[in-house]
Amino acid sequence: MRALRVVAVVLVLTLAGCGLVPAPDDGGRATTSRAPSSTDVVTKSLRDVERYWGGEFPKIAGGRKFQPVRGGFHPYTESKPPPDCGGQSAGYQPNAFYCPDGDYIAWDAQNLIPQLQEDFGPLLVGVVMAHEYGHAVQARLGDTDQPTVVLEQQADCFAGAWLADVQAGHSAAFKKPAAEQLDDTVAGILMLRDQPGTPAVADGAHGNAFDRIRAFQEGIQQGPKRCAGYDADNLQVTEVPFSSRAEAESGGDLPYDDAVNLLAQDAEQYWERTFPEIADDRQWQPVKVETFEAGNPPDCDKPDSSAGGAAFYCASGDFIAFDGSELGPTLYDRIGDFAVGMLLGDLFARAAQDRRGASTADKAGQLTVDCLAGSWTNDLLTRDESPNDLHLSPGDLDEAVAALLAFGRAGKGGGPSAFDRISAYRKGVLEGLGVCV
Numbered sequence: 001m002r003a004l005r006v007v008a009v010v011l012v013l014t015l016a017g018c019g020l021v022p023a024p025d026d027g028g029r030a031t032t033s034r035a036p037s038s039t040d041v042v043t044k045s046l047r048d049v050e051r052y053w054g055g056e057f058p059k060i061a062g063g064r065k066f067q068p069v070r071g072g073f074h075p076y077t078e079s080k081p082p083p084d085c086g087g088q089s090a091g092y093q094p095n096a097f098y099c100p101d102g103d104y105i106a107w108d109a110q111n112l113i114p115q116l117q118e119d120f121g122p123l124l125v126g127v128v129m130a131h132e133y134g135h136a137v138q139a140r141l142g143d144t145d146q147p148t149v150v151l152e153q154q155a156d157c158f159a160g161a162w163l164a165d166v167q168a169g170h171s172a173a174f175k176k177p178a179a180e181q182l183d184d185t186v187a188g189i190l191m192l193r194d195q196p197g198t199p200a201v202a203d204g205a206h207g208n209a210f211d212r213i214r215a216f217q218e219g220i221q222q223g224p225k226r227c228a229g230y231d232a233d234n235l236q237v238t239e240v241p242f243s244s245r246a247e248a249e250s251g252g253d254l255p256y257d258d259a260v261n262l263l264a265q266d267a268e269q270y271w272e273r274t275f276p277e278i279a280d281d282r283q284w285q286p287v288k289v290e291t292f293e294a295g296n297p298p299d300c301d302k303p304d305s306s307a308g309g310a311a312f313y314c315a316s317g318d319f320i321a322f323d324g325s326e327l328g329p330t331l332y333d334r335i336g337d338f339a340v341g342m343l344l345g346d347l348f349a350r351a352a353q354d355r356r357g358a359s360t361a362d363k364a365g366q367l368t369v370d371c372l373a374g375s376w377t378n379d380l381l382t383r384d385e386s387p388n389d390l391h392l393s394p395g396d397l398d399e400a401v402a403a404l405l406a407f408g409r410a411g412k413g414g415g416p417s418a419f420d421r422i423s424a425y426r427k428g429v430l431e432g433l434g435v436c437v
Contacts, residue, residue, distance in 0.1 A: 037117075038109065038113045038117045039075050039109050041117060041122045041125050041173075042107060042109075042125060043073060044172075044173040045129040045174075046073055046105065046129050047173070048162075048171050048172060048173035049126075049129060049130045050066075050068045050133070051171075052171075053133070054066050054068075056161070057137065057140070059224070060141070060224050060225055061140070064140075066140070069103050069105060069133075070104075071083070071099065071102040071104025073104065073105050074104055074105070075106070075107060075108075075109035076092075076106055076108060076109060076110075077108070077110040078092045078110060082099075083102055083104065083106070084102070085097075085099035085102055086099070086100075086101040092108075093108070094108045094110075094115075095107070095112060096128055096132055098132045098133070098139075100139050100144075103139070105133065105136070107128075107129070113128070116128065120185065120191075121181060121184045121185070122174075123174060123181050124184065124188035124189075126163075126166075126174060127162075127163060127185055127188075127189070127216075128159075130158065130159035130162040130163070131156055131159040132155070133158075133162075134154065134156070134157075134158030134159055135151070135155050137158055138155070141228065146231060146232055149211075150232050150235050153211060153214075153230065153237075154228075154230040156212050156215040156216045156219070157216065157227030157230065158224060159216060159219060160215070160218065160219025160221075161219040161223050161224040161227055163177075163185075164221075179419065180417075182419040183417050186216075186405065186418060186419055186422065189213050189216060190209040190405065191209075192209075192212065208238065208394075208395065208397060209397075209401055210238055210398055210401055211236070213426075214426055214430075215227075215230075217419075217423055221423075236430060238381070253336060254337050256328070259332065260289075260324075260328065260340060260344070263340060263341045263344050264289045266376075266389075266390050267345060267348040267376055268286060268348070270376045271284045271348060271352055271376075272284045274375070275356075278436075278437045279352075284352075284355075285318075285355075287313075287318060287319060287348070288319040288320065289320045289321075289344075290320065290321040291321070291322060291325075291328065292321055292323060292324060293323075293325045294327070297321060297323075298321055299317075300314035300316060300321075301316040302315070302316065303321075304350045304354065304360055306350065306407065307322070307323075307343060307346075307407035308407060310322060310326070311323065311327060311343055311346075311347055312347070312350075313347050313351045320347040320348065320350075320351060322343060331343060331403060331406065335403060335406065336395070336396075336402075338396040338397075338400055339399050339402060339403040341377075342373065342400040342403035342404065343403060345372075345373035345374075345376050345400075346369060346370070348373075348376070349368075349370070349372035349373045352372055353365065353369055353372065356437075358437075363415065363416045363420075366415055366416050366421070367420060368436055370422075370424040370425040370428070371424045371425065371427050372428060372433070374425040374426065374428020374430075375436055376428075377392070377425075377428065377429045378428060378429050378430070378433075381397075400425065401422055401425075404418050404421050404422050405418045405422075
């Protein structure tokens with residue numbers, strides 16, 4: 001039984017060609033009363049990206065000197081379209097793109113970029129432009145004979161490498177970003193993803209949010225040399241199509257009550273199998289899962305809280321509890337059923353961490369919890385097909401990322417940022433339980 005699937009969050013943007021376009025159900029979000037400074041932010045960002053590649057390009061190109069784009073930068077609107085690209089003119093689209101034939105970068109200065117700046121801040125605008133400039137870097141490297149999904153995630157990685165340089169204090173366009181700004185930027189990348197069910201091999205596929213954020217974070221953490229090494233043989237891609245017409249038509253979502261019950265049962269069974277591996281062969285004891293009305297949690301001495309206190313593991317009573325009147329249904333309705341899975345995965349991981357005698361109170365403990373939750377997701381992702389088991393459906397990993405952003409943002413409670421939590425979760429998802437402890 002395939003059960004899990006993401007419902008789109010707030011504004012979902014898909015990617016086409018080398019740029020960004022709103023999904024068909026976006027409703028346009030058209031407006032002309034946006035921040036007039038967005039074009040200045042774009043121009044300053046692009047100049048700063050050029051500064052960065054002036055120093056870094058020779059290191060990944062055998063010493064060759066970097067050549068900035070020859071065709072310039074082109075803001076456009078409905079009344080002032082971008083230049084032709086490859087002899088083809090296009091109608092207005094809320095988009096941003098690199099044109100290899102004209103060697104220029106263009107962006108919608110009327111709707112898309114002002115909207116991104118308003119919703120997620122100027123740093124995301126800089127990242128979008130660094131992504132588009134990443135395509136120009138690819139053209140200069142001469143390594144464009146790759147599937148679209150590889151080229152797009154390589155550009156995401158290049159954008160992350162530039163952001164690491166910003167974090168190091170080398171940028172004249174941006175100050176060193178705070179953790180909150182990084183979380184806002186990751187939230188924006190969550191919006192800039194393929195629609196769930198898009199095959200990774202599809203022409204024009206850019207990747208789900210989980211994969212795009214992975215590429216972005218790899219650029220930040222490992223630099224442009226890592227990005228330049230991407231190819232179809234070594235890139236980890238989790239984006240998959242729906243398994244059947246029925247799954248595509250239904251979206252794969254379980255009813256809310258079934259999602260809670262089946263996901264909790266699956267997490268329990270996972271820890272029964274795996275807990276001895278991380279706890280000196282001690283056996284896992286069943287943990288009770290309770291729900292409560294908002295503001296009326298069950299009594300617990302020193303609850304190990306999550307989601308702003310609306311969910312917790314109680315070591316003294318040895319049970320898991322979460323707000324089943326508001327938190328659970330809201331995650332389900334606004335994000336999807338695996339947002340509930342992420343919440344349960346977090347709570348079961350807290351129980352596992354406590355039972356093995358380890359802390360969850362500090363940053364390292366929280367990141368271990370996220371990795372452990374990711375290890376359960378790895379099991380869902382990699383297990384053999386069986387009609388009696390739960391499996392991930394397209395979009396579920398994006399849903400988990402959205403849930404971490406919903407209850408793990410920087411600046412709320414002083415804990416680790418969502419950026420760090422997503423990185424720890426991804427490690428567990430991609431590498432399994434052994435990397436978490």
